[in-house]
Amino acid sequence: MTCSLVWLRDDLRVADNPALVAAVERGEPVVVVFILDEVSPGIRPLGGATKWWLHHSLTALRDKLHRLGGELILRQGAAPDIIRTLIRETGATALYWNRRYGKPERDMDASIKDYAKASGLEAHSFQANLLFEPWTVRTGSGTPYTVFTPFWKSCINRPTPPRLPAPTPESITSPATLPDSDDLDNWNLLPTNPNWALAFPVRWTVGENGAHAALERFFASRIDRYAKGRDFPAEYSTSELSPHLRWGEISPFQIWHATDDFRRDHGNSAEFSTNAAKFLAELGWREFSYHLLYHWPDLATVNFDARFNHFPWGEPDPEILEAWQQGRTGIPMVDAGMRELWQTGYMHNRVRMIAASFLIKNLLIDWRVGEAWFWDTLVDADPASNAASWQWVAGSGADAAPYFRVFNPVLQADKFDPKREYLHRYLGEYEHPMLSGYPEPIVDLLESRNRALEAFKTLADDPRSIAPPTIDL
Known part of the structure; x- marks a missing residue:
């Protein structure tokens, strides 16, 4: 018995899955x-919140595959070794996957493809998770883009739009004998003692069905106000x-195509076009982040702007850092965001910028400390967007203009949460701080801002002027 082997990674869906489609169309049984590889060199271990999501996403995917006649095989360990073992166990004659863009992942995929072809297997990778492959988007001089606006203009002005989604297979044929699979529960992806994700299911419906329900909900009730509403954290916009x-x-x-179809079906009004364009631009920031990660693989650990290698970040005080992590800084907008993160695994994007700016600039703590905390606590912790966005707020990243910007969390609350709805939602003690023991501010905002500006004077005066949109998809 021979088969086609489909290796899924960050593409846990059956619709618009080119690798799965190719395997089914080949006509042989499909495995x-x-x-779960957290041991291969360079592979970053997952954070706790993404592990929670992964557990439920794999459960949903397994159910989807079962309905089509397929099975999901789970293995844990070094992926190259496991793929070689599975090729022998299944008699696979073809290996398919959808591309990844981090350098350790690309190097691994290239070595496995070489092994497969040398072993006589058909081996193919597919474009599935980015609209525009990073190596295909270049400036007029042939270099990678480092500024968002021209990058996105270059993408959306291409003569042909992104491809249509691939069809969902009508059925999947499994081999008569399947290889052994791990028990998902034995991976211990879910928190237990304590179960800090207890409230996550209230906020999230994990899986492919949940994703499409979220998109339909967005079109039904949110997109008409998206361009303005996206900045107000109390709104579900x-x-x-x-x-x-x-x-x-x-x-x-x-x-992309669902938005385009919805726009066409609803008359393509100027107002809707504005909201739709803004929404797709947020998808563009994700594309830009992966463009950066592809060309600068150390985005999560190395300052994009080398001047920041000498920026005077201090050694973080454990108590101060813990106050930020737990939402006990005494700065309401920061604390509300950090508590939203802890309760839901998510934080509204504008509040992410405020909380990040406070850590980096008011507390003078290295952006990498914050990036690591978000990596562990966000359900959407993404290797490209998380790193690119933290560097952007820090001022050390691509297109980070002006790099000396310091968000004022009080003014931000006045402007974007004027009725204090968001603060009340996550700070139960906010209404009566004197009675509830709400903490005093751990730093003076004006004094710490001035200290940050003095620190920025150690850098060359080269402010960049065009700021990209920030992802809040």
Whole structure:
């Protein structure tokens, strides 16, 4: 018995899955595998919140595959070794996957493809998770883009739009004998002692069905106000698709064409076009982040702007850092955001910028400390967007203008939460701070701002002027 082997990674869906389609169309039985690899060199271990999401996403995917006649094989360990083992166990004659863009992942995929071809297997990778492959988007001089606006203009002005989503297979044929599979529960992806994700299911419906329900909800009740409403954290104005995109439960091609179809069906008014263009530009920021990660693989650990290698970040005081992590800084907008993060695994994007700016600039703590905390606590912790966005707020990233910007969390609350609805939602003690023991501010905002500006004077005076939109899909 021979078969086609489909290796899924961050593409946990059956619709618009080119690797799965190719395997089914080949005509042989199909074995679908997901490998939890946190041991291969350079592979970053998952954070706690993304592990929670992954558990439920794999459960949903397994059910989807069962309905089509397929099975999901789970293995844990070094992916190259497991793929070689599965090829021998299944008699696979073809290996298919959808591309990844981090350098350790690309190097791994290239070595496995070489092994497969040398072993006589048909081996193919597919474009499934980005609208525009990073190596295909270049400036007029042939270099990678480092500014968002021209990058996105170059993408959307191409003569042909992104491809249509691939069809969902009508059925999947499994081999008569399947290889052994791990028990998902034995991976211990879910928190237990304590179960800090207890409230996550209230906020999220994980899986491919949940992703499409979120997109439909966005079109039904949110997109008409998106361009303005996305800045107000008390409003439910964003699509909340980012964790679904993180694990590929929905593809950017599906989002792009669904938005285009919705725009066409609703008359393509100027107001709707503005909202739709803004929404797609947020998808563009994700594309830009992966463009950066592809060309600058150390985006999560190395300052994009080398001047910041000498920026005087201090050694973080454990008590101060813990106050920020737990939402006990005494700065309401920061604390509300950090508590939203802890309770839901998510934080509204504008509040992410405020909380990040406070850590980096008011507390003078290295952006990498904050990036690592978000990596562990966000359900949408994405290797490209998380790093690019933290560097952007820090001023060390691409297109980070002006790099010396310091968000004032009080003014931000006045402007974007004027009725204090968001603050009341996550700060139960906010209404009566003197009675509830709400903490005093851990720093003086004006004094710490001035200290940050003095620190920026150690850098060359080269402010960049065009700021990209920030992802809040």
